[in-house]
Amino acid sequence: MSARSHTYKTAHKTNRRDTAPLREFTARFATGEEIENWDKHxxxxxxxxxxxxxxxYASVKNGNGWDVRFLVLESGGAASYNLVMEKKFPVLGRLWYLIKGPDVGAAADLKPALxxxxEFVKAAKLNVFAIKVEPDIVDAPEVQSQLAAGLVKAPNIQSNDSTALLDISAPENEVFRSISSRARNAIRRAEREGCEVVQREQGxxxxxxLYDLMADTVNAKGSMPLRSYEYYARFWDEFCDRGQGSFFFVYEDGKPSVGAFVINYGSKATYKDGGSTQNRKQYGDSHLVQWAAIRRMKELGCTEYDFCGTPPAARIKDKSHTLHGMGMFKTSFSKTVTDFVGCYDFVLAPVRHRLWVQGAERVFRRLETMRTGNQFY
Structure with missing residues (x-):
């Protein structure tokens, strides 16, 4: 029997004081039809x-250092569709990375889902030694206590495990009033002084x-690593080909001076990539780019705008943090920082996972970077 044909379920143990059984989950690989309509699911x-x-994103990562699997978790007639990135290592076996998943309705659902x-990977003999997870569950002390029993904290991977989120579901004038006076004044001044935002086609x-602007920013501020141009070109192609990506630019002296790539995915918009030249003359140009992107994302039906990466809430004013400047800019639109729980390992083979955290991960990351020049995750 193939791995795809297996379905396995598990449930919380019911506490004697509970008046109703807690949720059950089953796990399986997606069918061909489900993969064909993946984004809808x-x-x-x-x-x-x-x-x-x-x-x-699956298309970008598949074969680019990872094998992609499409996982379905089901409970009570509802389903959650999750992308799994898989790597195979000598001796250790397979690592699963549920990127930004599993997508569950509550923190209490995480452990039974995992x-x-x-049970699924064991019965299907997939030899997975650990499942790396990073669900979009907002951090809180009571959530941390639930995760501490059974999961091992791992270093965070994605830049928006702490981020600024802006609700853009209200009418445009109300959204504008919700951002800070500093941001509003910057946008108005840029408009008064003739700054214009241009949307450009993919290509x-x-x-x-945009890549040159990103490189300029990284060289000046060193706030984040920059992947190869080829990686970004493929990434932008994949999203734009599906109608899920938009480019926004402003110009100074006839050349691009600020640029942004923003993704519309379902009801969520994400400011994924951006960059700018240094020592610009136009005041408020970067704020105007973001406001133009927000307006466009509203037109496309998005109700939330993710600025994709800030320092954690507790360090938002810490000038020593590498994302301090970005954090100050992004929180001029959304006054609060949302901290998600970040990355954890769900350990299936304790001895092999111990080898992983005690040095194997570091060695394999270094080897892959030397071999391909790419980042590991």
Missing amino acids: VTANPNGGNMLQSAA AACA PETYRA
Whole structure:
């Protein structure tokens, strides 16, 4: 019997004081039809899915250091569709990375959902030694206490495990009033002084313009690593080909001076990539780019705008943090920082996982970077 044909379920043990049984989950691989319509299913997840679980992202990562699997978790007639990235290592076996998943409705659902995954991979003989998870569950002390029993904290991977989220579901004038006076004044001044935002079509010329701006920013501020141009070109292609990506630019002295790539995925918009030249003359140009992107995302039906990465809430004013400047800019639109729980390991083979955290991961990451020049995750 193939792995795809297996379905396994698990449940919380019911506390004697409970008046009703807790949720059961089953785990299986997606059918061909489900994979064909993957984005439709993911955006119907309990939390609306995430662009890093999309078909476009699966296409970018599949064969680019990872094998992609499409996992379905089901409970009570409802389903959650999750992208799994898989790597195989000598001796250790397979690592599963549920990027921005599993997408479950509540923190209490996480462990039974993962237990269903564990039963599934065991019965299907997939030899998975650990499942790396990073659900979009907002951090809180009571959530941490639930995760501490059974999961091992791992270093965070994605930049938006702490982020600024803006509700853009209200009418445009109300959204504008909800951002800070500093941001509103910057947008108005840029408009008064004739700054204009241009949307550009996908293609090599647009890609090179944004990539050069990103490189300029990284060279000046060193706030984050920059992947190869080829990686970004493929990434932008995949999302744009599906109608899920938009480019926004402003110009100074006839050249691009600020650029942004924003993804619309279901009801969520994500400011994924951006960059700018240094020492610009136009005041408020970067704020105006974001406001133009927000307006466009509203037109496309998005109700939430993710600025994709800030320092954690407790360090938002810490000038020593590498994302301090970005955090100050992004929180001028959304006054609060949302901290998600971040990355954890669900351990299936304790001895092999111990080897992983005690040095194997570091060695394999270094080897892959030396061999391909790419980032590991």
